[in-house]
Amino acid sequence: MRQAGLNLPAPYVPKPTASEDAVHDACGVCGFFAPGEDVARATYFALYALQHRGQESAGIAVSDGNELRVFKQMGLLSQIFTEDVLSELPGYLSVGHTRYSTTGSSVVYNAQPLLATSELGTFALAHNGNLVNTVALRDMLPPEAAASAESDSDVMARLLTLMDHGNMEERIAELMQRCIGAFSIVLATEKQLFGFRDPWGVRPLCVGRYGDGWMIASESCALNTVGAELLREVEPGEIIIIDERGLRSRKVQTNYKPANCIFEYIYFSRPDTMYAGHELYLARYRMGRAIAREAPVEADIVIGVPDSATAAAIGYSDESGLPYIEGLMKNRYIGRTFISPDQSMRSQGVKLKFNPLIANLKDKRVVLVDDSIVRGTTTRQLVALLRKAGAREVHVRLTCPPMRHPCFLGVDTATYDQLIAANFSVPEICKTINADSLGYLSEEGLVESTGRPRGDFCMGCFTGRYPGGIHEQLTGKVREPEKVPT
Numbered sequence: 001m002r003q004a005g006l007n008l009p010a011p012y013v014p015k016p017t018a019s020e021d022a023v024h025d026a027c028g029v030c031g032f033f034a035p036g037e038d039v040a041r042a043t044y045f046a047l048y049a050l051q052h053r054g055q056e057s058a059g060i061a062v063s064d065g066n067e068l069r070v071f072k073q074m075g076l077l078s079q080i081f082t083e084d085v086l087s088e089l090p091g092y093l094s095v096g097h098t099r100y101s102t103t104g105s106s107v108v109y110n111a112q113p114l115l116a117t118s119e120l121g122t123f124a125l126a127h128n129g130n131l132v133n134t135v136a137l138r139d140m141l142p143p144e145a146a147a148s149a150e151s152d153s154d155v156m157a158r159l160l161t162l163m164d165h166g167n168m169e170e171r172i173a174e175l176m177q178r179c180i181g182a183f184s185i186v187l188a189t190e191k192q193l194f195g196f197r198d199p200w201g202v203r204p205l206c207v208g209r210y211g212d213g214w215m216i217a218s219e220s221c222a223l224n225t226v227g228a229e230l231l232r233e234v235e236p237g238e239i240i241i242i243d244e245r246g247l248r249s250r251k252v253q254t255n256y257k258p259a260n261c262i263f264e265y266i267y268f269s270r271p272d273t274m275y276a277g278h279e280l281y282l283a284r285y286r287m288g289r290a291i292a293r294e295a296p297v298e299a300d301i302v303i304g305v306p307d308s309a310t311a312a313a314i315g316y317s318d319e320s321g322l323p324y325i326e327g328l329m330k331n332r333y334i335g336r337t338f339i340s341p342d343q344s345m346r347s348q349g350v351k352l353k354f355n356p357l358i359a360n361l362k363d364k365r366v367v368l369v370d371d372s373i374v375r376g377t378t379t380r381q382l383v384a385l386l387r388k389a390g391a392r393e394v395h396v397r398l399t400c401p402p403m404r405h406p407c408f409l410g411v412d413t414a415t416y417d418q419l420i421a422a423n424f425s426v427p428e429i430c431k432t433i434n435a436d437s438l439g440y441l442s443e444e445g446l447v448e449s450t451g452r453p454r455g456d457f458c459m460g461c462f463t464g465r466y467p468g469g470i471h472e473q474l475t476g477k478v479r480e481p482e483k484v485p486t
Contacts, residue, residue, distance in 0.1 A: 027112070027128040027410075028053035029205075030096045030222055031186035033193040033242040034213030040089040042210070042226045043096040044081050049225040050218055051077060052270060053128070054100035057111035061124035063190045064091035068122045072097075072111040092213070095188040097126035100412065113188075114153060118161040120168055123189045125160075127153040128218055129182030129203045130410035132473040137178060156183070169241055169250065172196055176237070176252045180473055182261075182409040184234075186216050193242040199254040200467045201236030202261050202409050202458055204269065207247070214242045219273040230274060259458040259467035263411060265450050266400050267308055267371045276452060281311050286449035287399035287441060288315025288369060295439025296320060297395045299365040303327030305382065306354075312399045313369040320367075327361050327368075327386065328354045350381035362390030372400050373429065376420040380433040387434075396435040401443050401462040402426065404484045408466070408474060409458065416479060425485045 028050025059072025097112035182202035195216035271281035304313025317324035402421035430438035460466035
Protein backbone atom coordinates (compact mmCIF):
# COMPACT_ATOMS: atom_id res chain seq x y z
CA MET A 1 0.00 0.00 0.00
CA ARG A 2 1.42 3.37 -0.91
CA GLN A 3 0.51 6.87 -1.98
CA ALA A 4 1.45 7.00 -5.63
CA GLY A 5 2.89 9.95 -7.42
CA LEU A 6 4.36 11.64 -4.36
CA ASN A 7 6.96 13.18 -6.63
CA LEU A 8 4.15 14.64 -8.73
CA PRO A 9 1.85 16.28 -6.18
CA ALA A 10 -1.28 18.01 -7.32
CA PRO A 11 -1.41 21.57 -5.96
CA TYR A 12 -3.38 22.00 -2.78
CA VAL A 13 -6.44 24.19 -3.24
CA PRO A 14 -8.88 25.44 -0.62
CA LYS A 15 -12.52 24.39 -0.37
CA PRO A 16 -14.64 26.32 -2.86
CA THR A 17 -17.14 28.89 -1.71
CA ALA A 18 -20.44 27.05 -2.00
CA SER A 19 -23.74 28.59 -2.98
CA GLU A 20 -25.81 29.62 -0.02
CA ASP A 21 -28.90 27.99 -1.50
CA ALA A 22 -27.89 24.72 -3.10
CA VAL A 23 -28.62 21.06 -2.59
CA HIS A 24 -25.48 18.95 -2.63
CA ASP A 25 -25.22 15.19 -2.88
CA ALA A 26 -22.43 13.45 -1.05
CA CYS A 27 -20.27 11.61 -3.60
CA GLY A 28 -19.80 9.65 -6.79
CA VAL A 29 -18.10 6.25 -6.85
CA CYS A 30 -16.89 3.84 -9.52
CA GLY A 31 -14.71 0.78 -9.96
CA PHE A 32 -13.22 -1.39 -12.74
CA PHE A 33 -12.11 -4.99 -13.06
CA ALA A 34 -10.56 -5.49 -16.48
CA PRO A 35 -7.61 -7.95 -16.64
CA GLY A 36 -5.09 -7.06 -19.28
CA GLU A 37 -5.91 -3.35 -19.27
CA ASP A 38 -4.64 -0.29 -17.41
CA VAL A 39 -7.82 1.17 -15.97
CA ALA A 40 -6.59 4.40 -14.35
CA ARG A 41 -7.53 6.48 -17.40
CA ALA A 42 -10.99 4.88 -17.70
CA THR A 43 -11.54 5.54 -13.98
CA TYR A 44 -10.60 9.19 -14.51
CA PHE A 45 -13.15 9.65 -17.29
CA ALA A 46 -15.84 7.77 -15.37
CA LEU A 47 -15.29 10.13 -12.44
CA TYR A 48 -15.53 13.07 -14.83
CA ALA A 49 -19.03 11.89 -15.67
CA LEU A 50 -19.79 11.84 -11.93
CA GLN A 51 -18.17 15.19 -11.09
CA HIS A 52 -21.63 16.73 -10.54
CA ARG A 53 -21.96 14.54 -7.44
CA GLY A 54 -18.97 16.13 -5.70
CA GLN A 55 -16.37 18.79 -6.45
CA GLU A 56 -14.45 18.95 -3.19
CA SER A 57 -11.90 16.17 -3.60
CA ALA A 58 -11.21 13.16 -5.78
CA GLY A 59 -9.07 10.06 -5.76
CA ILE A 60 -8.24 6.86 -7.61
CA ALA A 61 -6.83 3.61 -6.22
CA VAL A 62 -5.48 0.98 -8.65
CA SER A 63 -4.19 -2.57 -8.13
CA ASP A 64 -2.00 -4.58 -10.47
CA GLY A 65 -2.93 -7.76 -8.61
CA ASN A 66 -0.16 -7.38 -6.07
CA GLU A 67 -0.21 -3.83 -4.75
CA LEU A 68 -2.82 -1.09 -4.32
CA ARG A 69 -1.65 2.41 -5.17
CA VAL A 70 -3.70 5.54 -4.50
CA PHE A 71 -3.59 9.19 -5.45
CA LYS A 72 -6.08 11.69 -4.01
CA GLN A 73 -6.19 15.41 -3.39
CA MET A 74 -8.52 18.29 -2.67
CA GLY A 75 -9.95 19.89 -5.79
CA LEU A 76 -11.50 18.96 -9.10
CA LEU A 77 -10.39 16.03 -11.23
CA SER A 78 -8.81 18.33 -13.80
CA GLN A 79 -6.74 19.96 -11.06
CA ILE A 80 -5.61 16.69 -9.50
CA PHE A 81 -4.85 14.18 -12.25
CA THR A 82 -2.30 14.58 -15.03
CA GLU A 83 -0.86 12.11 -17.53
CA ASP A 84 2.16 11.72 -15.25
CA VAL A 85 0.01 10.92 -12.20
CA LEU A 86 -2.13 8.41 -14.09
CA SER A 87 0.97 6.70 -15.44
CA GLU A 88 2.03 5.93 -11.87
CA LEU A 89 -1.22 4.03 -11.25
CA PRO A 90 -0.76 0.84 -13.29
CA GLY A 91 -3.20 -2.02 -12.94
CA TYR A 92 -6.44 -3.65 -14.04
CA LEU A 93 -8.54 -3.17 -10.87
CA SER A 94 -9.59 0.24 -9.55
CA VAL A 95 -11.78 2.30 -7.26
CA GLY A 96 -12.58 5.98 -7.88
CA HIS A 97 -14.29 8.64 -5.78
CA THR A 98 -15.36 12.26 -6.07
CA ARG A 99 -16.51 13.88 -2.84
CA TYR A 100 -18.75 16.49 -1.35
CA SER A 101 -18.45 16.15 2.42
CA THR A 102 -21.46 15.78 4.69
CA THR A 103 -19.63 14.14 7.59
CA GLY A 104 -15.94 14.52 8.31
CA SER A 105 -14.04 17.74 7.77
CA SER A 106 -12.99 19.03 4.37
CA VAL A 107 -9.34 17.96 4.44
CA VAL A 108 -7.27 15.64 2.29
CA TYR A 109 -7.24 13.02 5.06
CA ASN A 110 -10.96 12.48 4.46
CA ALA A 111 -10.62 12.40 0.68
CA GLN A 112 -11.37 8.96 -0.73
CA PRO A 113 -10.77 6.16 -1.57
CA LEU A 114 -9.72 5.31 1.98
CA LEU A 115 -6.90 2.77 2.23
CA ALA A 116 -6.81 0.30 5.11
CA THR A 117 -4.98 -2.90 5.96
CA SER A 118 -6.33 -5.98 7.67
CA GLU A 119 -5.08 -9.52 8.12
CA LEU A 120 -6.60 -10.19 4.68
CA GLY A 121 -4.43 -7.53 3.04
CA THR A 122 -5.01 -4.00 1.81
CA PHE A 123 -8.29 -2.60 0.56
CA ALA A 124 -9.56 0.72 -0.84
CA LEU A 125 -13.06 1.92 0.02
CA ALA A 126 -15.16 4.61 -1.70
CA HIS A 127 -18.48 5.56 -0.09
CA ASN A 128 -21.52 7.52 -1.23
CA GLY A 129 -24.12 8.21 1.45
CA ASN A 130 -24.34 8.87 5.15
CA LEU A 131 -24.95 6.63 8.18
CA VAL A 132 -27.29 7.57 11.02
CA ASN A 133 -25.80 5.21 13.62
CA THR A 134 -22.16 6.29 13.34
CA VAL A 135 -21.92 7.01 17.08
CA ALA A 136 -22.99 3.47 17.94
CA LEU A 137 -20.58 2.02 15.37
CA ARG A 138 -17.72 4.14 16.69
CA ASP A 139 -18.38 2.69 20.14
CA MET A 140 -17.54 -0.74 18.69
CA LEU A 141 -13.99 0.43 17.95
CA PRO A 142 -11.05 0.42 20.36
CA PRO A 143 -10.64 3.85 22.01
CA GLU A 144 -7.62 4.88 19.95
CA ALA A 145 -9.32 3.92 16.67
CA ALA A 146 -12.59 5.59 17.67
CA ALA A 147 -10.80 8.82 18.55
CA SER A 148 -9.09 9.09 15.16
CA ALA A 149 -12.02 8.01 12.94
CA GLU A 150 -13.20 11.28 11.41
CA SER A 151 -16.10 10.14 9.20
CA ASP A 152 -18.68 7.40 8.88
CA SER A 153 -16.68 6.05 5.93
CA ASP A 154 -13.59 5.85 8.13
CA VAL A 155 -15.56 4.03 10.84
CA MET A 156 -16.77 1.44 8.31
CA ALA A 157 -13.26 0.85 6.99
CA ARG A 158 -11.91 0.38 10.52
CA LEU A 159 -14.70 -2.06 11.40
CA LEU A 160 -13.74 -4.18 8.39
CA THR A 161 -10.11 -4.26 9.48
CA LEU A 162 -10.98 -5.28 13.06
CA MET A 163 -13.21 -8.23 12.17
CA ASP A 164 -11.23 -11.34 13.05
CA HIS A 165 -13.07 -13.93 10.98
CA GLY A 166 -14.31 -14.53 7.45
CA ASN A 167 -13.12 -13.47 4.02
CA MET A 168 -13.85 -9.98 2.66
CA GLU A 169 -17.25 -10.97 1.29
CA GLU A 170 -18.35 -12.30 4.68
CA ARG A 171 -17.00 -9.23 6.46
CA ILE A 172 -18.90 -6.93 4.12
CA ALA A 173 -22.10 -8.87 4.76
CA GLU A 174 -21.60 -8.48 8.51
CA LEU A 175 -20.82 -4.77 8.13
CA MET A 176 -24.00 -4.22 6.12
CA GLN A 177 -26.08 -5.69 8.93
CA ARG A 178 -24.47 -3.35 11.45
CA CYS A 179 -24.77 -0.12 9.45
CA ILE A 180 -27.97 1.93 9.36
CA GLY A 181 -28.36 4.63 6.75
CA ALA A 182 -27.24 5.23 3.18
CA PHE A 183 -24.20 3.51 1.73
CA SER A 184 -23.41 2.71 -1.86
CA ILE A 185 -19.83 1.50 -1.73
CA VAL A 186 -17.18 0.30 -4.16
CA LEU A 187 -14.32 -1.57 -2.50
CA ALA A 188 -11.19 -3.11 -4.00
CA THR A 189 -8.67 -5.53 -2.55
CA GLU A 190 -5.50 -6.39 -4.41
CA LYS A 191 -7.42 -9.00 -6.44
CA GLN A 192 -11.19 -8.45 -6.03
CA LEU A 193 -13.74 -5.72 -6.70
CA PHE A 194 -16.89 -5.35 -4.58
CA GLY A 195 -19.94 -3.15 -4.92
CA PHE A 196 -22.59 -3.10 -2.22
CA ARG A 197 -25.68 -1.07 -1.45
CA ASP A 198 -27.63 -0.50 1.76
CA PRO A 199 -30.91 -2.41 2.24
CA TRP A 200 -32.94 0.71 1.47
CA GLY A 201 -31.09 1.49 -1.77
CA VAL A 202 -31.05 5.18 -0.85
CA ARG A 203 -28.13 6.13 -3.10
CA PRO A 204 -27.75 4.69 -6.62
CA LEU A 205 -25.31 2.03 -7.82
CA CYS A 206 -25.20 0.07 -11.07
CA VAL A 207 -23.06 -2.57 -12.74
CA GLY A 208 -22.07 -3.12 -16.36
CA ARG A 209 -19.70 -4.82 -18.80
CA TYR A 210 -16.49 -3.06 -19.71
CA GLY A 211 -15.03 -4.95 -22.66
CA ASP A 212 -14.24 -8.40 -21.30
CA GLY A 213 -14.30 -7.01 -17.77
CA TRP A 214 -16.70 -5.26 -15.45
CA MET A 215 -17.55 -1.82 -14.13
CA ILE A 216 -19.51 -0.50 -11.14
CA ALA A 217 -20.61 3.14 -10.82
CA SER A 218 -23.03 5.47 -9.09
CA GLU A 219 -24.81 6.30 -12.35
CA SER A 220 -25.16 4.76 -15.79
CA CYS A 221 -23.89 7.98 -17.41
CA ALA A 222 -20.41 7.02 -16.16
CA LEU A 223 -20.68 3.68 -17.98
CA ASN A 224 -21.78 5.42 -21.17
CA THR A 225 -18.82 7.80 -21.00
CA VAL A 226 -16.25 4.98 -21.17
CA GLY A 227 -18.19 2.72 -23.54
CA ALA A 228 -19.39 0.21 -20.94
CA GLU A 229 -22.71 -1.60 -21.27
CA LEU A 230 -25.23 -1.17 -18.47
CA LEU A 231 -26.47 -4.50 -17.13
CA ARG A 232 -28.61 -3.45 -14.19
CA GLU A 233 -28.79 -1.58 -10.92
CA VAL A 234 -27.23 -3.15 -7.86
CA GLU A 235 -30.21 -4.17 -5.76
CA PRO A 236 -30.79 -2.85 -2.25
CA GLY A 237 -28.96 -5.10 0.20
CA GLU A 238 -26.90 -6.74 -2.56
CA ILE A 239 -23.16 -7.41 -2.71
CA ILE A 240 -21.54 -7.68 -6.14
CA ILE A 241 -18.28 -9.69 -6.11
CA ILE A 242 -15.96 -9.59 -9.13
CA ASP A 243 -12.69 -11.50 -9.46
CA GLU A 244 -10.92 -13.89 -11.82
CA ARG A 245 -13.92 -16.24 -11.59
CA GLY A 246 -16.25 -13.54 -12.97
CA LEU A 247 -19.20 -11.77 -11.38
CA ARG A 248 -21.45 -13.18 -8.68
CA SER A 249 -23.97 -11.75 -6.27
CA ARG A 250 -25.06 -12.16 -2.66
CA LYS A 251 -28.11 -10.69 -0.90
CA VAL A 252 -28.00 -9.65 2.74
CA GLN A 253 -31.41 -10.38 4.21
CA THR A 254 -33.18 -7.68 6.22
CA ASN A 255 -36.76 -6.67 6.94
CA TYR A 256 -36.33 -3.18 5.50
CA LYS A 257 -38.24 -1.88 2.47
CA PRO A 258 -36.31 -0.23 -0.39
CA ALA A 259 -36.47 3.57 -0.37
CA ASN A 260 -34.53 5.29 -3.15
CA CYS A 261 -33.88 9.01 -2.59
CA ILE A 262 -36.49 10.93 -4.59
CA PHE A 263 -34.00 13.76 -5.15
CA GLU A 264 -31.99 11.50 -7.45
CA TYR A 265 -34.97 11.93 -9.79
CA ILE A 266 -35.47 15.64 -9.15
CA TYR A 267 -31.91 16.91 -9.28
CA PHE A 268 -28.88 14.83 -8.25
CA SER A 269 -28.41 12.34 -11.05
CA ARG A 270 -27.62 13.48 -14.56
CA PRO A 271 -30.66 13.57 -16.88
CA ASP A 272 -29.07 10.95 -19.16
CA THR A 273 -28.78 8.46 -16.28
CA MET A 274 -31.05 5.42 -16.44
CA TYR A 275 -33.26 4.32 -13.57
CA ALA A 276 -35.72 1.43 -13.81
CA GLY A 277 -35.17 1.32 -17.56
CA HIS A 278 -35.88 5.02 -18.22
CA GLU A 279 -33.73 8.10 -18.60
CA LEU A 280 -34.28 10.65 -15.85
CA TYR A 281 -34.80 13.33 -18.47
CA LEU A 282 -38.24 11.89 -19.11
CA ALA A 283 -39.18 11.98 -15.42
CA ARG A 284 -38.12 15.63 -15.16
CA TYR A 285 -40.05 16.46 -18.31
CA ARG A 286 -43.15 14.87 -16.74
CA MET A 287 -42.59 16.88 -13.56
CA GLY A 288 -42.75 20.04 -15.64
CA ARG A 289 -45.99 18.95 -17.25
CA ALA A 290 -47.42 18.03 -13.86
CA ILE A 291 -46.68 21.40 -12.22
CA ALA A 292 -48.19 23.14 -15.27
CA ARG A 293 -51.43 21.24 -14.61
CA GLU A 294 -51.35 21.80 -10.86
CA ALA A 295 -50.33 25.47 -10.87
CA PRO A 296 -51.31 27.12 -14.17
CA VAL A 297 -50.82 30.86 -14.61
CA GLU A 298 -51.36 33.45 -17.33
CA ALA A 299 -47.94 34.31 -18.71
CA ASP A 300 -46.03 34.97 -21.91
CA ILE A 301 -42.98 32.68 -21.72
CA VAL A 302 -41.49 29.76 -19.80
CA ILE A 303 -37.82 29.62 -18.84
CA GLY A 304 -35.86 27.10 -16.81
CA VAL A 305 -32.93 27.53 -14.46
CA PRO A 306 -30.10 25.93 -16.45
CA ASP A 307 -29.19 23.18 -16.51
CA SER A 308 -31.07 21.35 -13.77
CA ALA A 309 -34.56 22.55 -14.73
CA THR A 310 -34.33 22.61 -18.52
CA ALA A 311 -36.27 19.38 -19.08
CA ALA A 312 -38.97 20.45 -16.62
CA ALA A 313 -39.32 23.86 -18.26
CA ILE A 314 -39.82 22.21 -21.65
CA GLY A 315 -42.46 19.97 -20.06
CA TYR A 316 -44.21 22.98 -18.55
CA SER A 317 -44.18 24.67 -21.95
CA ASP A 318 -45.63 21.66 -23.76
CA GLU A 319 -48.41 21.21 -21.20
CA SER A 320 -49.34 24.89 -20.90
CA GLY A 321 -48.90 25.94 -24.52
CA LEU A 322 -46.65 28.82 -23.46
CA PRO A 323 -43.45 29.16 -25.53
CA TYR A 324 -40.24 27.87 -23.98
CA ILE A 325 -37.38 30.30 -24.40
CA GLU A 326 -33.91 30.76 -22.95
CA GLY A 327 -33.94 33.51 -20.35
CA LEU A 328 -30.76 32.79 -18.41
CA MET A 329 -27.32 31.99 -19.74
CA LYS A 330 -25.22 29.93 -17.36
CA ASN A 331 -21.50 30.41 -16.91
CA ARG A 332 -20.69 26.70 -16.86
CA TYR A 333 -17.11 27.24 -15.72
CA ILE A 334 -17.65 29.44 -12.67
CA GLY A 335 -18.29 26.35 -10.56
CA ARG A 336 -15.02 24.83 -11.73
CA THR A 337 -12.74 27.45 -10.22
CA PHE A 338 -11.37 27.15 -6.71
CA ILE A 339 -10.48 30.85 -6.62
CA SER A 340 -12.86 32.44 -4.12
CA PRO A 341 -14.50 35.71 -5.23
CA ASP A 342 -13.72 38.78 -3.16
CA GLN A 343 -16.41 40.53 -1.12
CA SER A 344 -17.43 42.90 -3.90
CA MET A 345 -17.91 39.94 -6.27
CA ARG A 346 -19.75 37.86 -3.64
CA SER A 347 -22.24 40.69 -3.30
CA GLN A 348 -23.12 40.14 -6.95
CA GLY A 349 -24.42 36.74 -5.85
CA VAL A 350 -26.10 34.81 -8.61
CA LYS A 351 -24.76 37.19 -11.30
CA LEU A 352 -21.48 35.27 -11.20
CA LYS A 353 -23.35 32.20 -12.40
CA PHE A 354 -26.18 33.51 -14.60
CA ASN A 355 -26.64 36.31 -17.10
CA PRO A 356 -30.15 37.30 -18.24
CA LEU A 357 -31.13 37.50 -21.90
CA ILE A 358 -32.74 40.92 -21.79
CA ALA A 359 -34.26 40.78 -25.28
CA ASN A 360 -36.18 37.61 -24.31
CA LEU A 361 -37.35 38.93 -20.93
CA LYS A 362 -38.22 42.60 -21.38
CA ASP A 363 -41.91 43.35 -20.70
CA LYS A 364 -42.69 39.61 -20.45
CA ARG A 365 -44.73 37.71 -17.87
CA VAL A 366 -42.26 34.94 -17.04
CA VAL A 367 -42.75 31.46 -15.61
CA LEU A 368 -39.45 30.50 -13.95
CA VAL A 369 -39.15 26.71 -13.49
CA ASP A 370 -36.63 25.34 -10.97
CA ASP A 371 -36.13 22.06 -9.11
CA SER A 372 -36.29 23.27 -5.50
CA ILE A 373 -35.87 26.05 -2.96
CA VAL A 374 -33.65 25.32 0.04
CA ARG A 375 -32.89 28.56 1.87
CA GLY A 376 -34.45 30.94 -0.63
CA THR A 377 -31.44 33.17 -1.22
CA THR A 378 -30.66 32.06 -4.78
CA THR A 379 -34.30 32.11 -5.88
CA ARG A 380 -34.73 35.63 -4.51
CA GLN A 381 -31.63 36.73 -6.42
CA LEU A 382 -32.87 35.09 -9.62
CA VAL A 383 -36.23 36.80 -9.37
CA ALA A 384 -34.48 40.15 -8.83
CA LEU A 385 -32.23 39.47 -11.81
CA LEU A 386 -35.22 38.79 -14.07
CA ARG A 387 -37.03 41.91 -12.89
CA LYS A 388 -33.94 44.05 -13.47
CA ALA A 389 -33.77 42.60 -16.99
CA GLY A 390 -37.27 43.93 -17.61
CA ALA A 391 -39.59 41.02 -16.76
CA ARG A 392 -43.04 42.41 -15.94
CA GLU A 393 -44.07 39.44 -13.77
CA VAL A 394 -42.16 36.45 -12.39
CA HIS A 395 -44.05 33.29 -11.46
CA VAL A 396 -41.90 30.60 -9.81
CA ARG A 397 -42.77 26.93 -10.29
CA LEU A 398 -40.88 24.11 -8.55
CA THR A 399 -40.75 20.43 -9.48
CA CYS A 400 -40.85 19.19 -5.87
CA PRO A 401 -42.91 19.77 -2.72
CA PRO A 402 -41.68 22.17 0.00
CA MET A 403 -38.49 20.89 1.70
CA ARG A 404 -39.58 21.11 5.33
CA HIS A 405 -37.14 18.63 6.89
CA PRO A 406 -33.36 18.02 6.69
CA CYS A 407 -31.83 15.00 5.04
CA PHE A 408 -29.75 12.69 7.24
CA LEU A 409 -28.73 10.32 4.45
CA GLY A 410 -25.97 12.03 2.53
CA VAL A 411 -27.50 15.26 1.25
CA ASP A 412 -26.47 18.68 2.50
CA THR A 413 -29.92 20.27 2.92
CA ALA A 414 -29.12 22.46 5.90
CA THR A 415 -30.98 22.42 9.21
CA TYR A 416 -34.52 23.30 10.26
CA ASP A 417 -33.37 26.83 11.06
CA GLN A 418 -32.01 27.26 7.53
CA LEU A 419 -34.75 25.56 5.50
CA ILE A 420 -37.13 28.30 4.43
CA ALA A 421 -40.12 25.94 4.04
CA ALA A 422 -39.63 24.67 7.61
CA ASN A 423 -40.28 28.15 8.94
CA PHE A 424 -42.59 29.89 6.48
CA SER A 425 -45.82 29.08 4.65
CA VAL A 426 -45.93 29.03 0.85
CA PRO A 427 -47.49 32.55 0.65
CA GLU A 428 -44.79 33.81 3.01
CA ILE A 429 -42.06 32.22 0.90
CA CYS A 430 -43.56 33.81 -2.21
CA LYS A 431 -43.36 37.21 -0.54
CA THR A 432 -39.81 36.55 0.67
CA ILE A 433 -38.51 35.75 -2.82
CA ASN A 434 -40.55 38.65 -4.29
CA ALA A 435 -42.33 36.48 -6.87
CA ASP A 436 -45.78 37.24 -8.26
CA SER A 437 -46.80 33.65 -7.53
CA LEU A 438 -45.21 30.44 -6.28
CA GLY A 439 -46.23 26.87 -7.01
CA TYR A 440 -44.79 23.61 -5.67
CA LEU A 441 -45.39 20.22 -7.27
CA SER A 442 -47.46 17.94 -5.06
CA GLU A 443 -46.10 14.70 -3.63
CA GLU A 444 -48.59 12.79 -5.76
CA GLY A 445 -47.58 14.62 -8.94
CA LEU A 446 -43.91 14.08 -8.21
CA VAL A 447 -44.21 10.34 -7.64
CA GLU A 448 -46.46 9.85 -10.66
CA SER A 449 -43.83 11.58 -12.82
CA THR A 450 -41.25 8.95 -11.89
CA GLY A 451 -43.42 6.09 -13.12
CA ARG A 452 -42.73 4.17 -9.90
CA PRO A 453 -44.82 3.48 -6.79
CA ARG A 454 -44.62 5.92 -3.87
CA GLY A 455 -43.36 3.14 -1.61
CA ASP A 456 -40.15 2.93 -3.66
CA PHE A 457 -38.86 6.27 -2.35
CA CYS A 458 -37.49 8.08 0.66
CA MET A 459 -39.35 11.41 0.83
CA GLY A 460 -38.31 12.36 4.35
CA CYS A 461 -37.21 15.87 3.37
CA PHE A 462 -40.84 16.60 2.41
CA THR A 463 -42.78 14.52 4.91
CA GLY A 464 -40.53 14.18 7.96
CA ARG A 465 -41.07 10.43 7.76
CA TYR A 466 -37.90 8.53 6.91
CA PRO A 467 -37.60 4.85 5.91
CA GLY A 468 -38.39 2.23 8.51
CA GLY A 469 -35.27 1.22 10.41
CA ILE A 470 -33.78 4.68 9.80
CA HIS A 471 -36.56 6.87 11.20
CA GLU A 472 -36.26 5.18 14.58
CA GLN A 473 -32.62 6.33 14.80
CA LEU A 474 -33.63 9.98 14.46
CA THR A 475 -35.48 10.49 17.74
CA GLY A 476 -35.17 14.11 18.81
CA LYS A 477 -33.88 15.23 15.41
CA VAL A 478 -37.17 15.36 13.45
CA ARG A 479 -39.92 17.92 14.00
CA GLU A 480 -43.48 16.81 14.47
CA PRO A 481 -45.71 17.67 11.47
CA GLU A 482 -47.80 20.18 13.41
CA LYS A 483 -44.67 22.23 14.08
CA VAL A 484 -43.92 22.69 10.38
CA PRO A 485 -45.69 25.43 8.34
CA THR A 486 -47.98 24.34 5.51
